[in-house]
Amino acid sequence: MKFEGTKDYIATEDLRIAVNAAVTLERPLLIKGEPGTGKTVLAEEVSKALKMPLITWHIKSTTKAQQGLYEYDAITRLRDSQLGDEKVKDIKNYIKQGKLWEAFESDERPILLIDEIDKADIEFPNDLLQELDRMEFFVYETNETIKAAKRPVVIITSNNEKELPDAFLRRCFFHYISFPDSETMEKIVDVHYPKIKSKLVSESLKVFYELRDVPGIKKKPSTSELLDWLKLLMNEDIKPEMLREKNASNLIPPLHGALLKNEQDVHLFERLAFLARRENG
Amino acid sequence: MFVNFFHELKNANLPVSLREYLTLLEAMDKDIPNRKVEEFYYLSRSTLIKDEKNLDKFDQVFGHVFKGLETLESDEIAEIPEEWLKTLNEKFLTEEEKQKIESMGGWDKLMEELKKRLEEQEKRHEGGSKWIGTGGTSPYGSDGYNPEGVRIGQKENKNYKAVKVWDKREFKNLDKDVEIGTRNIKVALRRLRKFARDGAADTLDLPGTIKNTADKGYLDISLVPERRNKVKVLLFFDIGGSMDMHVKLCEELFSAAKTEFKNMESFYFHNCLYESVWKDNRRRHTEKIDTWDILHKYSSDYKVIFVGDASMSPYEITYPGGSVEHWNEEAGAEWLQRITDIYQNVIWINPVDTKHWEFTPSTQIISQIISDRMYPLTLDGLDKGMKELSRNK
Numbered sequence: 233m234k235f236e237g238t239k240d241y242i243a244t245e246d247l248r249i250a251v252n253a254a255v256t257l258e259r260p261l262l263i264k265g266e267p268g269t270g271k272t273v274l275a276e277e278v279s280k281a282l283k284m285p286l287i288t289w290h291i292k293s294t295t296k297a298q299q300g301l302y303e304y305d306a307i308t309r310l311r312d313s314q315l316g317d318e319k320v321k322d323i324k325n326y327i328k329q330g331k332l333w334e335a336f337e338s339d340e341r342p343i344l345l346i347d348e349i350d351k352a353d354i355e356f357p358n359d360l361l362q363e364l365d366r367m368e369f370f371v372y373e374t375n376e377t378i379k380a381a382k383r384p385v386v387i388i389t390s391n392n393e394k395e396l397p398d399a400f401l402r403r404c405f406f407h408y409i410s411f412p413d414s415e416t417m418e419k420i421v422d423v424h425y426p427k428i429k430s431k432l433v434s435e436s437l438k439v440f441y442e443l444r445d446v447p448g449i450k451k452k453p454s455t456s457e458l459l460d461w462l463k464l465l466m467n468e469d470i471k472p473e474m475l476r477e478k479n480a481s482n483l484i485p486p487l488h489g490a491l492l493k494n495e496q497d498v499h500l501f502e503r504l505a506f507l508a509r510r511e512n513g
Numbered sequence: 514m515f516v517n518f519f520h521e522l523k524n525a526n527l528p529v530s531l532r533e534y535l536t537l538l539e540a541m542d543k544d545i546p547n548r549k550v551e552e553f554y555y556l557s558r559s560t561l562i563k564d565e566k567n568l569d570k571f572d573q574v575f576g577h578v579f580k581g582l583e584t585l586e587s588d589e590i591a592e593i594p595e596e597w598l599k600t601l602n603e604k605f606l607t608e609e610e611k612q613k614i615e616s617m618g619g620w621d622k623l624m625e626e627l628k629k630r631l632e633e634q635e636k637r638h639e640g641g642s643k644w645i646g647t648g649g650t651s652p653y654g655s656d657g658y659n660p661e662g663v664r665i666g667q668k669e670n671k672n673y674k675a676v677k678v679w680d681k682r683e684f685k686n687l688d689k690d691v692e693i694g695t696r697n698i699k700v701a702l703r704r705l706r707k708f709a710r711d712g713a714a715d716t717l718d719l720p721g722t723i724k725n726t727a728d729k730g731y732l733d734i735s736l737v738p739e740r741r742n743k744v745k746v747l748l749f750f751d752i753g754g755s756m757d758m759h760v761k762l763c764e765e766l767f768s769a770a771k772t773e774f775k776n777m778e779s780f781y782f783h784n785c786l787y788e789s790v791w792k793d794n795r796r797r798h799t800e801k802i803d804t805w806d807i808l809h810k811y812s813s814d815y816k817v818i819f820v821g822d823a824s825m826s827p828y829e830i831t832y833p834g835g836s837v838e839h840w841n842e843e844a845g846a847e848w849l850q851r852i853t854d855i856y857q858n859v860i861w862i863n864p865v866d867t868k869h870w871e872f873t874p875s876t877q878i879i880s881q882i883i884s885d886r887m888y889p890l891t892l893d894g895l896d897k898g899m900k901e902l903s904r905n906k
Contacts, residue, residue: 249552250559253545306727401563402532408565
């Protein structure tokens with residue numbers, strides 16, 4: 233069982249090795265990288281390529297590690313007890329399974345995506361150490377141990393908002409998705425929009441990388457923004473020549489709203505364009 | 514098996530542990546890398562390194578330990594030309610040129626010399642991704658068929674084919690000692706945050722309420738105070754003069770600090786702290802604030818951060834009247850001493866590179882006054898500074 237990328241996802245060699253190592257050695261894989269370089273999509277694609285079911289656990293600032301295991305719904309039980317419901321006798325009725333439990337009990341070996349782990353509290357990864365290491369946990373309310381029949385492939389993404397604890401990192405494989413070079417980028421575009429005119433692609437890539445190199449830009453456009461922009465260009469049927477027009481009137485690329493998401497960046501770019509125009513004129 | 518490699522990583526201060534090393538061996542045992550050095554590189558990288566800021570250091574160590582290790586195909590190509598080109602050269606060189614070569618110690622010596630020179634060249638460029646041609650800098654002739662030209666060409670070819678991934682050092686700008694931007698600063702400053710529940714209990718404690726209700730059997734509502742960031746910061750910025758070149762960095766630091774702390778007061782000073790500071794640089798001469806007032810107003814649990822290059826004449830610190838702008842009754846050193854006496858947590862952040870510090874006497878004097886709590890304005894320095902600030906004495 234080897235992951236080689238899919239027809240919708242270009243995986244570089246280092247990424248493939250990291251994924252395969254994590255799958256074979258049954259250790260979690262930690263993925264970091266600029267926003268929009270396809271961290272979350274990776275899990276979906278691995279699941280497709282290896283034909284394993286995907287279980288996603290989105291982390292928010294309020295998520296607690298315990299919620300991934302199980303939750304004991306005390307409020308419903310209290311209400312049921314006052315209404316005299318029969319269910320109340322069995323505590324199992326009030327245990328809600330979390331995503332980890334779901335993954336551990338899955339019949340097939342699943343992929344568990346823990347998305348944006350850095351959003352949670354700083355202690356969150358530490359609370360999951362034992363569970364991810366041994367792939368088992370104990371349910372106090374019912375006195376049972378839940379153990380993974382088949383150890384799931386765990387993929388964890390992080391946006392670097394918080395440092396992760398060392399003890400946690402030591403147990404993971406790590407891969408940093410760097411921003412694709414223009415060659416890889418062309419492949420990625422090709423995979424997403426096979427019908428796009430190659431001239432348009434190379435022109436727009438040129439504009440795109442130029443834009444990324446503008447000094448002082450706050451939010452650099454990323455792969456996903458490039459793909460959106462290309463889609464718009466195709467929709468509007470913009471000619472490649474229009475992108476190349478560097479002379480007088482339009483120095484700002486058409487439909488730039490898809491690339492620049494911050495009004496300060498747009499202003500900065502407009503100002504630069506204005507200066508360039510003045511120099512030319 | 515790779516103990517040497519592991520120790521080299523450890524010596525380079527990379528946070529690697531035995532556990533990760535064992536994981537790497539386990540992966541080797543299961544044949545994950547396909548007996549290709551690139552794959553081994555990727556595997557060891559993803560096993561041993563867990564933070565992108567360390568990737569560049571890892572690349573350097575890897576390049577150093579496994580120097581000369583290349584995949585087979587490129588060696589085959591590299592092997593042929595040396596002899597082949599040698600004969601080719603001898604064929605095309607004139608008698609005169611040959612003698613010139615002889616006088617320099619013969620062909621082999623020349624090649625040796627050249628090789629050394631090339632290595633020097635590579636080192637200076639720190640194994641960058643592109644091999645820089647040396648045509649212009651070589652003291653040897655530059656005609657098409659001379660040995661240097663050929664050798665260089667071949668070397669380039671060899672290198673190009675083998676472009677060792679770790680030698681590309683793609684992750685150089687992720688090294689934490691280099692890049693610094695507003696967002697990064699924010700993350701570093703965030704270390705300082707200390708949340709505490711303080712004040713009136715006015716927020717509903719939901720888990721507490723549920724627990725109490727379940728325990729007692731009737732509805733028992735419990736309240737807790739809201740969580741607030743308790744950290745209070747006094748910021749002193751050096752402005753003007755030699756600080757002008759660092760304005761951009763300082764602006765970034767300032768804008769990051771502003772959003773990160775609720776209780777932050779900032780003041781400006783010039784070169785060294787004296788009896789007055791100001792809040793608005795445009796009206797620095799009209800709206801001065803007495804430094805004594807600040808010392809009285811802000812309690813000792815404030816954390817004090819100075820930002821300045823600490824580059825001035827030593828007299829400006831140690832002598833009364835040393836200031837370049839006005840007559841100061843008391844020396845700057847005394848004012849700094851007062852601050853460190855009152856406030857427990859004081860640091861000085863210096864935008865000048867650490868390696869220049871020892872050559873500036875004023876930097877050393879200030880560093881001494883604030884008991885060595887001076888940190889460079891890099892992510893690493895900020896991190897250390899924040900750690901120092903959050904320490905409770």
